[in-house]
Structures are given as C-alpha cells and as structure tokens.
Amino acid sequence: xxxxxxxxxxxxxxxxxxxxxxxxxxxxxxxxxxxxxxxxxxxxxxxxxxxxxxxxxxxxxxxxxxxxxxxxxxxxxxxxxxxxxxxxxxxxxxxxxxxxxxxxxxxxxxxxxxxxxxxxxxxxxxxxxxxxxxxxxxxxxxxxxxxxxxxxxxxxxxxxxxxxxxxxxxxxxxxxxxxxxxxxxxxxxxxxxxxxxxxxxxxxxxxxxxxxxxxxxxxxxxxxxxxxxxxxxxxxxxxxxxxxxxxxxxxxxxxxxxxxxxxxxxxxxxxxxxxxxxxxxxxxxxxxxxxxxxxxxxxxxxxxxxxxxxxxxxxxxxxxxxxxxxx
Amino acid sequence: xxxxxxxxxxxxxxxxxxxxxxxxxxxxxxxxxxxxxxxxxxxxxxxxxxxxxxxxxxxxxxxxxxxxxxxxxxxxxxxxxxxxxxxxxxxxxxxxxxxxxxxxxxxxxxxxxxxxxxxxxxxxxxxxxxxxxxxxxxxxxxxxxxxxxxxxxxxxxxxxxxxxxxxxxxxxxxxxxxxxxxxxxxxxxxxxxxxxxxxxxxxxxxxxxxxxxxxxxxxxxxxxxxxxxxxxxxxxxxxxxxxxxxxxxxxxxxxxxxxxxxxxxxxxxxxxxxxxxxxxxxxxxxxxxxxxxxxxxxxxxxxxxxxxxxxxxxxxxxxxxxxxxxxxxxxxxxxxxxxxxxxxxxxxxxxxxxxxxxxxxxxxxxxxxxxxxxxxxxxxxxxxxxxxxxxxxxxxxxxxxxxxxxxxxxxxxxxxxxxxxxxxxxxxxxxxxxxxxxxxxxxxxxxxxxxxxxxxxxxxxxxxxxxxxxxxxxxxxxxxxxxxxxxxxxxxxxxxxxxxxxxxxxxxxxxxxxxxxxxxxxxxxxxxxxxxxxxxxxxxxxxxxxxxxxxxxxxxxxxxxxxxxxxxxxxxxxxxxxxxxxxxxxxxxxxxxxxxxxxxxxxxxxxxx
Numbered sequence: 001x002x003x004x005x006x007x008x009x010x011x012x013x014x015x016x017x018x019x020x021x022x023x024x025x026x027x028x029x030x031x032x033x034x035x036x037x038x039x040x041x042x043x044x045x046x047x048x049x050x051x052x053x054x055x056x057x058x059x060x061x062x063x064x065x066x067x068x069x070x071x072x073x074x075x076x077x078x079x080x081x082x083x084x085x086x087x088x089x090x091x092x093x094x095x096x097x098x099x100x101x102x103x104x105x106x107x108x109x110x111x112x113x114x115x116x117x118x119x120x121x122x123x124x125x126x127x128x129x130x131x132x133x134x135x136x137x138x139x140x141x142x143x144x145x146x147x148x149x150x151x152x153x154x155x156x157x158x159x160x161x162x163x164x165x166x167x168x169x170x171x172x173x174x175x176x177x178x179x180x181x182x183x184x185x186x187x188x189x190x191x192x193x194x195x196x197x198x199x200x201x202x203x204x205x206x207x208x209x210x211x212x213x214x215x216x217x218x219x220x221x222x223x224x225x226x227x228x229x230x231x232x233x234x235x236x237x238x239x240x241x242x243x244x245x246x247x248x249x250x251x252x253x254x255x256x257x258x259x260x261x262x263x264x265x266x267x268x269x270x271x272x273x274x275x276x277x278x279x280x281x282x283x284x285x286x287x288x289x290x291x292x293x294x295x296x297x298x299x300x301x302x303x304x305x306x307x308x309x310x311x312x313x314x315x316x317x318x319x320x321x322x323x324x325x326x327x
Numbered sequence: 328x329x330x331x332x333x334x335x336x337x338x339x340x341x342x343x344x345x346x347x348x349x350x351x352x353x354x355x356x357x358x359x360x361x362x363x364x365x366x367x368x369x370x371x372x373x374x375x376x377x378x379x380x381x382x383x384x385x386x387x388x389x390x391x392x393x394x395x396x397x398x399x400x401x402x403x404x405x406x407x408x409x410x411x412x413x414x415x416x417x418x419x420x421x422x423x424x425x426x427x428x429x430x431x432x433x434x435x436x437x438x439x440x441x442x443x444x445x446x447x448x449x450x451x452x453x454x455x456x457x458x459x460x461x462x463x464x465x466x467x468x469x470x471x472x473x474x475x476x477x478x479x480x481x482x483x484x485x486x487x488x489x490x491x492x493x494x495x496x497x498x499x500x501x502x503x504x505x506x507x508x509x510x511x512x513x514x515x516x517x518x519x520x521x522x523x524x525x526x527x528x529x530x531x532x533x534x535x536x537x538x539x540x541x542x543x544x545x546x547x548x549x550x551x552x553x554x555x556x557x558x559x560x561x562x563x564x565x566x567x568x569x570x571x572x573x574x575x576x577x578x579x580x581x582x583x584x585x586x587x588x589x590x591x592x593x594x595x596x597x598x599x600x601x602x603x604x605x606x607x608x609x610x611x612x613x614x615x616x617x618x619x620x621x622x623x624x625x626x627x628x629x630x631x632x633x634x635x636x637x638x639x640x641x642x643x644x645x646x647x648x649x650x651x652x653x654x655x656x657x658x659x660x661x662x663x664x665x666x667x668x669x670x671x672x673x674x675x676x677x678x679x680x681x682x683x684x685x686x687x688x689x690x691x692x693x694x695x696x697x698x699x700x701x702x703x704x705x706x707x708x709x710x711x712x713x714x715x716x717x718x719x720x721x722x723x724x725x726x727x728x729x730x731x732x733x734x735x736x737x738x739x740x741x742x743x744x745x746x747x748x749x750x751x752x753x754x755x756x757x758x759x760x761x762x763x764x765x766x767x768x769x770x771x772x773x774x775x776x777x778x779x780x781x782x783x784x785x786x787x788x789x790x791x792x793x794x795x796x797x798x799x800x801x802x803x804x805x806x807x808x809x810x811x812x813x814x815x816x817x818x819x820x821x822x823x824x825x826x827x828x829x830x831x832x833x834x835x836x837x838x839x840x841x842x843x844x845x846x847x848x849x850x851x852x853x854x855x856x857x858x859x860x861x862x863x864x865x866x867x868x869x870x871x872x873x874x875x876x877x878x879x880x881x882x883x884x885x886x887x888x889x890x891x892x893x894x895x896x897x898x899x900x901x902x903x904x905x906x907x908x909x910x911x912x913x914x915x916x917x918x919x920x921x922x923x924x925x926x927x928x929x930x931x932x933x934x935x936x
Contacts, residue, residue: 167770167774271770276741
C-alpha cells in the first residue's frame with residue numbers, strides 16, 4: 001500500500017513536470033514560426049504604427065523569456081488569454097468547439113474500441129478460419145482510406161442519393177433554440193446530423209482495436225489456462241470472456257492515445273461534415289498565428305494523453321491483479 | 328561561372344606512343360557530357376541563340392511563391408502557376424513554384440527575411456473599398472520598402488512613382504486626383520513593376536429552381552457586392568440560405584474581425600455605410616448624401632428616414648462614433664487594416680449633419696473610408712461594453728444594425744440568422760436570410776446540390792464548372808472584378824531588379840492559356856502591368872499605359888529580343904545569362920531599408936523608410 005502511494009505521488013510529479021515541458025515546447029515552437037497574427041492585417045494597408053501598437057499590446061515585442069514568464073504566470077492564475085485574431089477570451093472561444101469535438105469523438109471512439117475488441121476477439125479465436133480472413137478485410141479496408149474519403153462516400157450515398165441524412169452541419173437553423181446550452185444536443189435534429197460523422201469516425205478507426213485485440217487474443221489463447229478451460233468443458237462464451245479480459249490490456253492502453261489523437265486530428269472529418277469542432281479551428285489558428293488558442297488546444301490534447309496514460313497505469317492493477325507496484 | 332577547358336589527360340603519353348588512349352578519350356567525353364548536363368557550358372563561341380559576345384553569370388532558377396491556404400483562389404493559382412513557369416522557361420530560366428502560407432510569406436517579405444523568393448504570385452480581394460486604388464498603390468511606395476514591416480512586398484523602390492503617388496493623395500480636387508492616379512498607375516506600367524495576368528473573378532452559384540437572382544451585375548456573387556442579398560428572392564417564399572465563411576460567425580462585434588472579406592457581410596449586409604458602389608459600380612447613397620466641399624472637408628447629410636433595426640433614427644452621433652471607433656484601431660478591437668485618416672475634427676452641428684475635416688488634403692476619404700464602414704448603433708456598443716472591452720462585448724440578439732438585415736440569432740461557428748428590416752431607406756430584403764458557415768468549398772457545393780444551401784458566393788472555377796455541368800437546377804456565374812492576379816516581382820534583388828527582365832516575363836507568359844485552364848475562359852486577360860484590373864472604375868485610359876505583352880498568348884520571341892537588346896544572352900544549352908557587366912548586388916543589404924544615399928528622393932519627399 002505504501003508502495004502504491006509513493007508510486008502515485010512520484011507519477012503525479014512526473015506528470016506535472018511533463019505537462020510543463022509540453023507547455024514550454026509548444027510556446028517556443030509557435031513563437032519560432034515566422035510571422036505573427038498581424039501579418040495578414042498588413043495586407044490591407046495597416047500602418048507600421050498600428051501593427052507595432054498591436055504587437056506591443058499583445059507583448060509580442062518583448063523578449064521571448066518575458067513573453068514566456070507572462071504566459072506561465074497568467075496560466076497559473078487561470079488566465080488563458082485572449083485570441084488576438086478574434087479578440088475573444090480563449091476559453092470562451094474554444095470551449096464549445098472542444099465540446100462539439102468531444103461529443104463526437106468520445107462516444108464514437110468508445111464504441112469503436114468496444115466493437116473492435118469484439119471483432120478482434122472473434123477473429124483471434126477463429127484464427128486461420130475464413131471468418132477471420134474475410135471479417136477483417138472490410139475493417140482494414142475502411143481504415144486504409146483517408147478520413148475525408150470515407151466521409152465523402154457516406155455523404156454521397158446516404159445524404160445525396162438516398163436523402164436519409166443531411167449533408168453537413170451539427171444542427172439545422174433554429175435547432176439551438178432550446179433554452180439551455182446542452183438542450184440542442186438532445187434533440188432529434190442533432191441526432192440525425194450526428195449519424196454520418198459518427199459512422200465516419202468508427203469506420204476510420206475500427207481497424208486499430210480490431211487488429212490489436214486479435215493479436216493479443218491469439219497470444220493469450222496459446223497459454224495453458226485457456227486450454228485447461230477448454231478441457232474442463234467451459235462454454236465457449238465464458239472462455240472467450242476470460243480470454244478477452246486478459247487480452248484487453250493493449251487495447252485499453254492505446255484507447256486514450258487514440259482518443260487524444262482523434263480529438264486533434266478530426267479536422268478532415270469536421271471539415272467535410274462542417275462539424276463546428278476544434279479541428280478546423282485549430283488549423284485556422286495555426287495559419288493565423290493565433291498563439292493563445294493554438295497553445296491552449298495543443299496543451300489540452302497533450303494533457304489528455306499524459307493524464308490518461310497515468311490513469312491507465314493505475315488501472316492496470318485493477319484489470320490485472322498480477323500487476324503490482326513493488327519497491 | 329567560368330568555362331571549362333577540356334584537356335586530354337593522356338595525350339602526351341598517347342603522342343609518344345603514336346596513338347590515342349581510348350579509355351582516356353572516353354573519360355574526357357564523359358566529363359564533358361557531365362559538365363554539359365550540369366549546365367556549365369564553356370565560353371567557346373560566347374554561347375549560341377542570339378547572345379553574341381561574352382556572357383555574364385547564368386540566371387538561377389527563379390522561385391515563385393503563392394499563397395497555399397486560400398481555398399478556391401489557391402486552386403486557381405495552382406492551375407496558373409505551371410503556365411507562368413512555361414513562360415519563364417521560354418526565356419531560358421527555370422522556375423520553382425513554392426506554396427507558402429500567406430502569413431509566412433507576408434511576414435518574410437515585409438521584413439526582407441526571404442531573398443530566395445523572386446516573384447510572389449498574388450491576388451487581391453476585390454473588396455468594395457478597393458474601388459479606390461489608394462490602398463493597393465500604397466503597397467508600392469518607396470518608404471514602405473525594405474525590412475520595416477510595411478506592405479511593399481515587392482520591395483519596389485522608385486522615386487518617380489512615389490512622388491506621383493504622394494502628389495495625388497494630397498490633390499486639391501477630385502479631377503486633379505484622378506489625373507494623378509492615372510499618372511501613378513501609368514508609371515507602374517512603364518516600369519513593369521508588377522505583372523497583371525487576369526482579373527480576379529467573383530464566381531458564385533445558386534439554385535435556379537429555388538432562387539430568383541438579382542443584383543449580380545459587374546460585382547458578382549461576392550460578399551463585397553451586397554446587392555444580390557437584397558435583390559434576390561426565393562421562389563417558394565422560404566428563408567434564403569447563403570453560404571458564408573465561418574469567421575463571419577465568430578463574433579457579433581465584427582469590428583474585431585481581422586480578415587476583410589468576412590467583415591463585408593457585417594458591414595454591407597447587416598450594417599450599411601453612408602454610400603457605396605452598387606453591383607455595376609455606380610455610386611449609391613444608402614443612409615445619406617455626401618458632399619465633397621473641398622479636399623479637406625466632406626459633409627454628410629443623413630436621410631430623414633434612415634433608421635436602425637430597432638427603429639432608432641441614424642443620427643450624426645452614431646456616424647461620429649463609428650469613425651472615431653474605427654480610428655482607435657487595434658485598441659478598440661477594430662480592424663487595424665483601416666487606413667489611418669488625417670482627421671482634424673468630426674463635427675455634428677445637428678442630428679443629421681456630420682462634417683469631416685482633415686489636417687491635409689484627403690480626397691480618398693469619400694470613396695474609401697466612408698464607403699467601407701457600416702454605421703454603428705452607438706447605444707448598443709455602449710450597452711454591450713464593446714468600447715472598453717471589444718473582445719468581451721456581449722451583444723444581445725436581435726442585434727441593432729443600420730442595414731436592411733437584422734441579426735436575430737448568432738450561433739458561433741455555425742450560422743447568422745437575419746430578418747428583413749423594413750426601415751432601410753434604400754434596400755428592402757425579400758425574406759429572412761440565413762448565413763450558414765461552411766469550412767470547405769466541397770461541402771458547400773454538396774449542400775447546394777442537396778438544396779440545403781441556395782447561394783454559394785466566391786467558389787473556385789473547378790466547382791463552378793461542376794455546378795454548371797453536373798448539377799441540374801443550378802448555375803454558376805463569373806464576374807470579372809476590379810482587382811487582379813498579379814506577379815509581384817521582388818524588385819530589390821536580381822534578376823527582377825532589372826526592368827527588362829520583368830518586361831520580358833510579362834511578355835512571355837501565356838495569359839489566355841491561364842484563363843482557359845483556370846478560369847474556364849470566362850474573363851479577358853489583363854495586358855497592362857497596372858496592379859488594378861481594367862474593370863476598375865479608376866483605370867487609366869490605355870493610351871497612357873505601357874504594355875509589354877504583345878499577345879494574350881504570350882510572345883517569347885519579343886521577350887527574348889527585349890533581353891537581347893539590353894545585353895542578356897544565352898549559352899549553348901539555352902540558359903539565360905545576365906549581361907557581362909550586370910550589377911547583381913541587391914539594392915540594399917538584407918534586413919535594411921533603402922538609403923537616402925541611393926534614393927535621394929527620400930530626403931526630398933520627407934520619407935521615412
């Protein structure tokens with residue numbers, strides 16, 4: 001128990017240190033990019049004085065270490081700054097976008113991993129069979145195509161040809177008149193807009209948990225206790241459940257990483273479906289040198305990966321009692 | 328590059344032995360072949376192809392940059408760029424086409440950080456206020472050249488041009504100014520400081536079964552031409568759904584927008600300026616009449632029936648507030664691209680009269696500043712806290728505005744919903760308009776095809792062709808605008824520092840092919856290097872201009888002759904070489920600005936680069 005406590009403390013400190021490293025790296029990287037948000041304003045003839053005043057206002061004329069110190073101290077006080085491009089507080093600007101991406105990504109990826117685990121378990125348990133070979137082909141095929149291609153195919157088939165779903169967007173006009181901020185997300189209108197992007201995410205990422213799970217299942221099924229279960233006449237379903245539990249660790253490990261990647265990497269799906277998430281906003285922010293927005297969003301993604309890895313490490317002991325912290 | 332002298336390595340020995348060593352001869356031939364491929368042609372004969380005499384240094388492969396992050400415009404440029412490269416190759420110089428983000432390129436060029444780039448392939452948004460070319464022409468002034476962060480991306484440093492530009496800015500009368508403008512543009516063409524290729528085309532599409540379109544005219548279906556929004560009507564009486572850039576939906580305090588096109592929706596559709604050009608570039612009074620008393624005084628008389636969407640009259644205080652707010656620039660969260668105006672005072676002698684006076688002659692005011700900015704409702708801005716805290720301003724819907732549309736809903740990143748405002752003195756919208764945000768042109772066209780969107784402004788030529796050829800009940804239309812696709816030569820470094828080189832490139836490129844490929848042949852080529860297109864209302868008479876391109880298809884022979892006349896030449900491999908006495912040094916060291924020593928007019932004109 002004492003070992004566990006110490007482990008948690010040490011890992012927590014490591015996590016904080018890693019987060020600080022990430023924050024610093026992001027800050028330096030983005031400040032090193034050529035240009036700043038005033039460059040585009042110069043196109044329309046903004047005077048040098050005006051641009052200089054803007055840069056001074058945003059502290060861009062200060063040495064890098066001064067800018068960094070200001071950023072870190074503000075962040076520590078919960079001040080994320082303001083988008084110089086939109087003149088809106090960063091949190092106000094990104095919060096609903098992050099939520100819109102999360103509400104698409106989280107359920108879709110969770111469903112993907114559950115479904116992938118099931119597919120992988122069945123495929124692994126039927127290794128060498130036609131079911132395994134043919135069953136994985138569509139999964140791998142869908143994962144091989146670029147995300148935007150899958151999205152376009154879904155739109156063309158189900159929206160344009162069959163007219164079953166809208167082509168794009170998250171809500172129809174007037175769909176957000178629900179009184180509360182979460183109201184629109186529980187309407188049929190949202191539901192019907194949700195289907196195609198959800199399916200696109202599932203199709204795109206299903207191959208990862210499926211293949212990992214299959215490999216893991218094959219490995220586990222080669223162990224003695226599974227043979228013992230078979231010899232003792234344990235029903236197939238129960239046997240597979242035991243196997244799946246033992247084989248699930250790699251999938252569980254990779255789940256938060258995939259989720260984090262999807263959070264930041266859904267830009268193509270969001271663009272094609274016109275989903276008002278953070279992906280497209282992030283691209284625009286990078287191109288427009290909107291440092292506060294970019295740094296915060298990248299930091300959120302990185303923090304999610306780091307913290308979820310930490311939590312998964314803690315969860316290992318629960319999932320697999322053989323895993324313990326020892327001195 | 329010095330010529331190579333081939334020497335038979337084994338000849339002495341071979342001579343002694345009385346015969347040639349085949350292996351050595353083959354080796355020598357191989358070396359000659361390799362050096363020939365490397366382009367290091369010898370000086371024997373001084374090069375072929377019309378050069379004659381000695382050759383200077385070989386002209387290195389040109390680097391041409393274009394903006395890679397502008398959707399449909401980028402697509403058009405990517406189709407045109409190889410044709411431009413072909414034109415350069417006709418002259419014996421290669422061209423590398425380099426995509427770069429606009430922010431990166433502008434920053435590098437404004438600070439003279441990138442001397443690898445020789446030509447910037449650019450275009451300019453045909454915003455309504457560019458119907459006065461002042462802003463564009465300012466981009467070529469000498470005191471904006473060099474590493475000073477200003478927007479002379481060509482680093483063009485010409486005293487005569489700058490003198491003409493400054494003279495017309497402070498002209499006493501409109502006629503004098505117009506003449507001065509013409510002379511300024513004529514100087515650009517004479518020096519071929521910038522190459523015009525084709526007009527920027529405003530291309531828009533609509534569902535012919537759902538919308539009766541009006542107000543397209545010469546301005547096209549673009550946010551800079553607001554007329555179609557008011558003069559079009561849905562056939563079934565439903566709300567009109569128009570595609571828009573997501574940026575325009577990000578904030579209700581549109582003054583904080585940093586991009587000019589998204590703000591056009593707020594400035595000309597939701598709010599109204601005092602006056603503006605209509606779809607045929609005819610001056611139209613919207614909220615009041617404008618009198619240019621003299622070069623330092625302009626008086627606006629507001630119409631009696633000019634009201635905001637909440638019924639409040641548009642008063643002189645609102646007008647004064649608007650322009651004072653704009654003048655605060657970035658501090659107010661206002662778009663810093665607003666040209667600084669030399670106000671002396673903005674007076675409001677009564678509720679309907681506004682008198683603008685300036686500390687120096689400033690005739691451009693009436694056709695630029697006054698036309699660009701929609702009039703704000705002062706009380707709303709005060710109530711929303713937008714004066715002290717532009718970014719944190721909270722405008723309650725419906726948002727009070729001065730235009731024919733009232734914003735009733737703003738869903739950030741998704742849409743702006745508007746209702747017609749009956750009290751506008753000039754316009755009357757036929758139905759509610761929903762400006763739906765689309766992040767991608769393909770998605771927009773798909774929505775048009777599905778009938779979810781009825782009008783899609785500013786689409787690319789390939790999608791226009793798709794609309795016309797593949798989507799029934801839809802039509803796309805091209806409108807040649809007042810700005811152009813340009814070759815902005817980087818004029819302070821070789822080879823573009825030499826006027827004859829710029830003129831030769833201008834003569835060699837095949838404009839017609841570019842238009843046929845990238846713009847479906849729907850516009851006419853621009854034959855004069857004037858920065859603005861011939862559709863511009865202030866375009867000079869052609870007899871004042873200098874043209875270097877004899878034919879829309881390009882004239883490589885003419886171009887080569889231009890170079891040859893100035894001592895350029897070609898080697899045996901057809902590579903272009905500088906004249907032997909050419910000064911290849913840049914006009915000023917990297918990271919610096921033009922010096923008064925090299926450009927005496929800096930002191931004469933009181934410039935501060």
